[in-house]
Amino acid sequence: MKTKFLILTAAMSFSAMSFAQKNEVKAADKALKSDNAAEAKAALEKAEPLLGSADAKTKALYYLVKGKTYSKLAKSGEEGAFKKSIAAFKDLIAYEEEVGKKKYTVEAKQAMTGMTGDIVNAAIKDNNEKKFDAGADKLYLAYNLSKKDTVYLFYAANSAVNAQNMEKALKYYNELKDINYDGSEVKYSAVNIATGEREEMAKSQRDLMVKSKQYKDPKEEKSPSRKAEIVKNIALIYTQLGEDEKALEAYKDARANNPSDVNLILNEANLQYKLGNKDKFKELMAEATRVDPNNPDLFYNIGVINMEQENIEEARAAYEKAIELNPGYVNAQLNLSTTYVNEGNGLIDAMNALGSSRADIAKYDELKAKKDGLFREGAQILEDALKQTPGNQALLSQLKNIYGALGDTENFMRLKKLLGE
Template sequence: MKIKYVLLASSMMLSAASFAQKDELKTLKKLYAKEKLSVADISEYKSAVNKVSGMSGLAEPDQVYTNFYKGMTPLLELDGISGNSPADLQLMAKSLTPAKINELAKGLNGVLEYEKKTGKKVYTDDVNETIMSFKPMMVNYGIVLNQASKFKEAAQIFEAIYNLDPSDASNLYNASILAMQAQDFDGALKYLYELKKINYSGEGTNYYAVNKASGAEETFATDADRKQSIKLGLHEKPRDEKVPSKRGEIYKNIASILVHQGKVEEAKAAINDAKQANPGDTSLLLAEANIYLDAKDYVGYKRVITEVLAKDPNDADLLFNLGVISTTSGDLEEAKKYYKKAIEVNPNYFNAYNNLGALMLQGEDKMVKEMNSLGTTPKDNKRFEELKTKRNKMYSDALPYFEKALQIDPKEPNIKAILLNAYQVLDMDVKYKALKAQK
C-alpha cells in the first residue's frame, strides 16, 4: 500500500507539473502572438519563461518551444529600435551578448529542426522572418565593436550570428579575421578549422545598383532582387563585382598561426590537405609560399612562387613579392629584376616604383653616418667628397622611380618627403621649391 501510495502521489505531482507547464506555455504563446508587447506584457513573458524553464520532465515539443520562447526574450526589448543612438547601443550591448545570441540560435534552430521533422509548421516562417529581421542589427553591432577595437568581443558576436544562421558562413569568416586581430589565435583556429570543414570559399558575385532617390550605390542579395528593383524604377546602373575565393587565405591563416605556434610541419600538412581537396587552386600555392615566408625559408618561398608564376607569368603582385623576398635575402640585383618586371606588367604599380627607389638608396644611412663622423684633415676631406659623389649617384638613380611614384599618387606624404630631401641633396632648387609649394 505504501509503495502504491508513493507512486500515486508522484503521479499526481507530475500531472500538476504538466498542467503548470501547459498554462505557462499557453501564456507565452498568447503573448508571442501579440503585434506589440507592453512593458507589463514583457514582464509577464519573462516570468512565464522563468517558470517553465525551471520545470523538469518536459515532453520534446514542450522543451523545443520552451527553448524557443526563452531564446526570443532578449529580442522583445530590441523590437523597434534603430541601433543608432547611444541608448540603443547600450541596450544592444546588454541584449546581444554572444551567450544570448547563442541561446537564441539554439531556440530558433531547434524549432526549425523539430517542425521539419514533424512536418507541422507552427513557427517556421516566424523564425525565418526573425533571423532576417534581426541579423542585420546583430551584424551592425559586431561592426560597432570592431570600430571600437573590441576585436575579440566582435569575433564572438559574429560566431554567434553564424550559429544563428549557418547558411551564411561569411560571419564565421569575419569572426576568424577579428580573432586574429585580437591575437586570439586559439579562437581564430577554431573558426578557421570550421571554415575548412565546411569547405567555405566565399566566392561569388556582389550585385550593385544606384538608388535613384539618393544617388548612392547599394548592394543586393541576389541578381533577381536587383532586377525587380530596377523594374520598379527604384534603381539604375547595375554593376557586378566578382568576389574571389577566400579559401587560400583561410588556409594561409591556419598555416600562419601554426607557424607562429612553432608547428611548421602541421602548417605544411594543412596546406597539402587543402591542395589535394582543391587541385588547381592557385591561392593555396600562395598560402604554401606564405608558410615558407613566415618560417623565413626564402629558398622554399621562391620555389613555390616560381611555380605559381609558371602558371601566370603576368601576375604583378607575385613579381613584386619576389622582389621583396629577394631584398630581404640580400639579393638586390634579383630584387630590381622582379620590381621592373612588375612594372612591365603594371606600369602604374606604385609600390614597385617606391621599392625600386628605396633599393637605390640601400646603405645611404651608413654613408651619412660616416660622412658626419669625418674630421677636416685632407684625408677626411677626400673621403667626404668620395662619399658625397657616391651618395649623389644613388639619389640620381632613385629619383626617376620616386618621381613616378608621386605622379601615380600625388597625395602620398612619404614620397613627397623623400623627393624634397633628394632635391636638396642634388641641389635641385627649382624642383625643390615647386614641390614644396604644392599642397
Template sequence: MNTKFKIITGLLFFSLATFAQKDEMKALKKIYAKEVISGDDLTEYKKYATKLGDVAIEESDKIYSDFYKCMLPLLEINALGANVTPIQIASFINLKTVSDLSSGLNATLEFEKKTGKKIYTDDINETIKNFKPMIWQFVIALDGQKKYKEVSQVAYSVYQLDKKDQERLYIAADYALRAQDYDNSIKLYNELNALNYTGEATNYLAKNKANDQEDYFNNVSERDIAVKIGTHTNPRIEKTPSKRGEIYKNLAMAYIAKNDIAGAKKSISDARLANPEDTSLIIAEANLYYKTNDLEMYKKLISEAAIKNPNDADLFYNLGVILSQSKDEASKIEAEKNYIKTITIDPKYKNAYINLTVLKLEGETKLVDQMNKLGTSPADNKKYEVLKAKQQGLYKSALPYLEKAEELFTGDAEIKSTLLNVYNALDMTDKYKALKNKK
C-alpha cells in the same frame, strides 16, 4: 510506521505532480493548436509553460516543456497578426530565443524520431521553413552592426535548425574568423570539412518581367516553366565555384593567429592537395613560411605563384622584397628585375618605386664612409674622385624612378625630399629649385 508514512507521502506527491503535468500539457497543447491566439491565450500559455517546467520529471515532459517554451516568441509574433512590423518582430528575436528555438526544436524532433510518435514533427519542419527567413533578417541586422561573433552564433543556430543548409555553417565559420574567435572558427571549418562541404552549386535564373529583376529557381524545370508561361525571360545558369580552398586557407589563418604553426601547415598542405592550381593557397603557404623565417621556402613558393599568375603585381613585389634582403649581388639584380616587373604590370605601384630607389642607393652609405676616411694627399684625392663618381652613378641610376614616383605621387614628402637630395648631389640646380618651389 514513520517510514511507511514517508513512503506514502512521496508517492502521493509524485502522483499529484503527474496529474498536474497532464493538465498543463493539455492546456498548452490546446492553446498551441489554435489558429488565432489572443493576448489572454498567451498569458495562460506562459503560465502553464512555466508550471510544466517546474514539475516535469519524465523525459517526454521535459522535452515538450522545452518545446512549448522555445515556441513562445513565434507564437507572440503570430499573435500580432498579418500586419506585424519588422520592429515588432525584432523585439522577440534575439541570441537567446534563436538558440533556445534551435535546441528545443531539435530535441523534440530527435525524441519523436526515437519514440516513433510524430506529434509535432511535421509542424516543426513547417515552422523552420516559414521562420528561417525571419531569423536570417536578424543575422543581417547583426552584420550591419558589425557584431560578427553574434552573427556566427545565430548562423550556427540556423544551421542546427536545418542541417541540409550547410551554407549557414560556412557563414558561421567565416564570421567566427572575422570575430577573431579562432577556436570556434577552427571547430566550424573542421565540421565543414568532415561534411565534405564544397559550396559548389548550379543556380537557375531568369528575369522577372514584372520588376526586371533576376529570380532564382529551385531547379531547371521550375525556371523553364516560368519562361514558357511568359512571366520570365532571359534564362541562364550560374555556377558557384568550390570553396574548399578558401576553407583550408581560412583554417590556416586561424591556426596562425593561435601560433599553431603545425596546424596551419597541415591545413595549407591539405588545401593545396585539394586545389593544386589555386595561387592564393600558394601565397598563403608562402606567408606561413615567411612567418617562420624560412625565407628560402618563401621565395620558392612566391616564384611558383608568379609563374602561375604572371600578371599579379603583388607577387613580383613580394618576391623583390625577399630577394633584396639577400646580401649576394645576384639576388639584388633579381630583386631589381622583380620591382621593374611590378611597375610594368601596375605603373602606379608606389612601394615598388620607393624600394627600387632604396635598392639603387643601397651602397651610398658605404661609399660616404670610405670618402670620409680619406686624407688630402694626391693619392687620396684620386680615390675620392673615383668614389664620388660611383656615388654619382648611384644617384643617376635611382633618378628615373624617383622622378616618376614624384610625378605620380605629388605631395609625398618622403619622395620629394629624396629627389631634392639627389638633384642637389648631381648639381641639377634648375630642377632642384623647380621642385623646391612646387606646391
C-alpha cells in the same frame, strides 16, 4: 500508529506535488493556446522543479508545451529560445522512446522541421543588423536540424568570419571539409518576354513558363565548387590564429585543390617568410610570377625580399619589372631609388677611413664620384617617377633628401618649394 501517520503524510505530500505539477503544465498549455507565451513560460518554470514526481502523460505534455512555448518566444526575438525549444522537443522524443508511448513524437519532429525556416530568417535578421556571431549560431543550429541543408553550415562559417570569431569559423569550415561539401548548384533561368529580363526560378516553374510562351531562352548554369574556398579559408584562419604548422598543412591541401590560385601561393609565401624560410619564400614568389606574370605586386614583393637579403641586382630587376607593368607604382619607384642610395651610402665608411696622402685623396675622389653617381641615378628614377605621378609627396620628399646629400642646392630648394616648405 505514529509511523503510519508519517507515511500517510509523505504520500499526501507526494500527491500534492504531482497535482501542482499537473496544474502548472495545464496552465502553461492553456496560456500557450491563448497566444500568451510569456505566461506559459512562467507556468513551466514553476512546474520544472516538480517534474520528477510527474506521471508519464504530464511529463510528455510538459516537454511538448515547453518546446512550443520557446519556439514562439524565439520568433518574438528572445535570445537562446530556439535552442531551448529544440532541446525540449528532443527530450520529449527521447522520453517517449524510453517509456514506449509515442503520443507527441510525430508532432515534435514536425515542429522542429518547421522551425528551420524560422531559425534561418532570424539568422538573416541578425546578419542584417551586424549581429554576426548570433547569426552564425542560428545558422549552425538550422544545419543541425536539417543535415541535408549543408549550405546553412557554409553560411554559418561565413557569419563567424564576419564576427571575427575565428575559432568558431574554423570549426565550421573543418566540418564542411569533413563532409566533403561542394556547394555547387544548378541555377535555372529564362527571359521574361514582357520585361526582357532574365529571371531565376525552380526548374519545374521555368519549364512551365517557357512552355506557356511567356518566357524564352531557358538556361542552366552550374555555379563553381566551394571546396577550394573552404580549404583556403582554413589555411588563412590557421595563419591568423598563429597555428603555423597546421596552416602549412592546410595550404598544401588548398593548393592541391586549386594549384593556379596565385593568392594561395602568396599567402603560403608570406607564412614561409614569417617562419624565416626566405629561400622557400623566393621559390614560391617565383612560382607566383609564372602563374600570374603580369602582376606588378608579385615582382615588388620579390624586390623587397631580395633587397632585405642584399641581393641588389635581383632586387633592382624585380622593381624594374613591377614599374614596367605599372608605370605609376610609387613604392617600387621609391625602393628602386633606395637601392642606389644605399649602395652609395655603403661607400661612405670606406671614404671616411682614408688618410690624407696623395693616393688616399685620389681614392677618396674616386669613391665620392661613384657615390654621387649612384645618388644621381637614384634621383633620376624619382624624377622620371614624378612624370607619372606629379606632386606625390613621398617621391618629392625622398628626392629632396638625395639632392641635399649631394649638396645640389638648386634642386634641393626647388623640391622644398614643391613640397610647400
